[in-house]
Amino acid sequence: MLLEVKNLSIYYYTLTGVVKGAEGVSFSIDRGEWVTFVGESGSGKSTVAHAIMNIVPSPGRIVSGEVVFQDRDLLKLSKEELREIRGKEISMIFQDPMTSLDPLRKVGDQVIEVMTVHGIPEEEARERAKELLEKVNLPPDRLDYYPHQLSGGQRQRISIAMAMAFNPKLLIADEPTTALDVIVQDSIMDLIEALKAEGTSIYFVTHDISLAAERSDKIAVMYAGKLVEFGTVEQILENPLHPYTKALIEAVPDLWKEGKVRAIPGYPPDLRNPPSGCRFHPRCPLAKAGLCDAEEPEFEEVEKGHYVACHFPGGWRG
Template sequence: MTAPLLEARDLGFTYRRDPALEGVSFTVERGQNLGIVGESGAGKTTLLRLLLGLARPTSGTLATGGIPFDAADRAALRRHRTFAQAVFQDPYSSLDPRQRVGRIVSEPLRSLRLESSAEGVRTRVAEALEAVGLPADAAERYPHEFSGGQRQRIAIARAIVPRPELLVADEPVSALDLSTRVRIVDLLSSLSAGGLTVVVVSHDLGTVAALCERTLVLERGRVVEQGPTAELLAAPEHPYTRKLLAAVPRLPRRG
């Protein structure tokens, strides 16, 4: 039996004496996107940090492909940064305005030493830009020359250039206008169809519904509900899930 791409078992995390996560368990199968939803303070950011190896759980374990992952192990952390990459909320602050796009997108190749030749780096950058719908000559320009949606495409290109198995997207469209949101969601869907597995961390059930086969609902650091997205949205069992579903605006339907 094939091990899940990612598995969390009873994850807990405590800031000083305050628990931010308690007993969080879930799996992510290959090719099956997961949405993690909840209001501010639900524990989404803490869980994201654990998934990316930016923090270690106080309790419980995280495994990738059936192998326990410990962020304190430098070699394991290096492998994990090839395995999982992130896209963050604000495309304006996540890109260095002083660097050309080609340099920005190639950063993971250089920091992880994945490509030794300059030609190899240029090829990988061009492939990543093409995958997100940007022309190759975008590599010679600066972030300020692009719209917000294009900047988020640049951030996605940077995330996929090391060819990760998992993309963790933290509120990937919340800083964008509605029409641009739809286009970025379509892009993430196409990358997922190409073999990339996506975990979407969001307060917006509409975005999650458009991208994710499964959804996990966090409230105050605990999982209150999880399951297939369509079933969870059609018949939410927990009052907190019903509250989120009633309160959060949806993406417009696509014709």
């Protein structure tokens, strides 16, 4: 197993209360496996992604859990040890490439720096930077541009080039294509897929479960800071067990046989004060008073590799 996340919880200590951004999240990613995280806005997909890299921004704090990457708990490493791993063994593409690019420096210097901080000589890094740009379909002269001279899609390709500098073992891609048109989106998905073909594991985040279906091996469904279902793409799409997963699938027209689009009624909860018991119970058609609002369901394996946290998994079937 490349990555094992165990019982990970992250809280944000804000002035108006403690936001339980993610709680008790456990899953694993095998070598060369693509796992896509889906769930409504605010469900904790980015929080978990940042926690894996141990870069949860203030006022957030990892309050419990382990992130075991190649048999080492990343949360126990020193800053120096983490620096060795970040950018080389684990790299990240952010939703907005401007968060990872310095607006005041030429992109070439930034691509080169990813390599020189890990000990590659400057000249060699410069050559390699040109090759990387070619790989992401950008002419090498773009190395002399500043980030603002490039389009959004080009900037995103630069950040992918940076992420590819070392053939990372794990790539975390947090909604890397949301701001881009469909053609550019496809080309970026192709680049991520090419990395996977070379053995990189992928933690991918999207709102769009249909985008998840196309390329990934597994799907992880988050709701209100909890991982509620995890399994292969087939298990999740053909045999969803959590009512929230079923609702997400029904909200996509193409995926649902009858072609009906049904929005999920209600709103995700305020994570300063999440609902008791199962966090989905106020919106759940199956919720049973005295159970679902009182007892938190365990996250359990119900068939090989298929996990769900629900008192009535698949319960709509009667």
